[in-house]
Amino acid sequence: MTTAIQPRTLKTRAKLIDAARAIINDVGYSAMRVEQVVAEAGVAKGTFFSHFKDKDALLDRLIGEEIDKLLDQIETLPTPKSVDDIVSALVPYMNFISCERFVFDLVLRHSGAAKIEEIGPIAMTFERFADVIANWIKDGPFRTDAMPEMLANGVHSFVIQAVALNFCAIHQSEPLKGRLTPYLDLWLNPAQSA
């Protein structure tokens, strides 16, 4: 039998990804067009879809990469001493997923996968987010009546809520941090806020 994967394949895929990155850098995620990517990469349209299941799969990968970098950053931080430390650490993450409405919608859409085999990069980052945060806050001055994993999942919920509200016109234009802090105070330090 022949080699499972040809060098050519990797080269073409790299061309597609590079082209997409350049275009996104130029016009943003929502304005990226498959036709534009294949033109820039110098391949036919069908080639795109033999490398990626659909347009979303490419975006999933590119956005997942970015989120992973942000989680890498959080992992290097010392144990947080306050809710404010946590919020500050999460701001870059929140800024990225809210850089375009389109990106936030896509992130939510890919946050889970129906089948184990189909778990994509963004879904991975959701899993990883919980792990990273749980591990990061577990020695901090926060409530101890709940597993760090549960606290971390809750933090994620509130982050998503804060970003969602940020897109909503009804709510005054408050900075992102202000939308998150009061909830995390109540969530992580219920005794103090009593």
Added chain:
Amino acid sequence: MTTAIQPRTLKTRAKLIDAARAIINDVGYSAMRVEQVVAEAGVAKGTFFSHFKDKDALLDRLIGEEIDKLLDQIETLPTPKSVDDIVSALVPYMNFISCERFVFDLVLRHSGAAKIEEIGPIAMTFERFADVIANWIKDGPFRTDAMPEMLANGVHSFVIQAVALNFCAIHQSEPLKGRLTPYLDLWLNPAQSA
């Protein structure tokens, strides 16, 4: 000047909505096609788009209606005596927004509006959800160190999280209630769970 809105307009719009409802009832939300709706309603395609900004606008309206009915139900309930009462009351809501992955994604996508004038039916239900829940739980046996509005927003966050996890293969197939209860316990009764 002539009448601002002609009877004909209302009739056509009703035909479109009825047709859409029938089709959705038949094949579900995600499989509904605009072409099918206009064929069933007996109008031209362009007519659809002079009544609704886009396909999403019609779905927004139909789904918003359903959610409103569910909130009506919750409004009639007596003050909850426990987290379990709350979770039970929320199950129909969770079941509906998770009836199709497509529906859940659409609900999240419409949960906020960029401009005040553009707030649609689903975004309204998000606002209303917080009001209804805040009012409903405010006399219940729950923590009193936070405004009911904040508690209600938190409940909503956890509901969304529970439904999202329900779509995710990584997490065992646990009933929806089981995904929500532990979080609401920690959120609404922090002292008890210490």
Added chain:
DNA sequence: GTAAGAAAATGACCATGGTCAATATTGGAG
């Protein structure tokens, strides 16, 4: 080096949401 078969690339084609200039209908003013 060459032939055979596997893998990759191609591009014409399709599905479907959405647009818009042209046409038809309506309701009121005279």
Added chain:
DNA sequence: CTCCAATATTGACCATGGTCATTTTCTTAC
């Protein structure tokens, strides 16, 4: 009753993501 302007409807057309039978390229066996 008739005409006019406002309003509603029409359907050919476009944009864009996605498919698939065909063709090209690569790798290995000999």
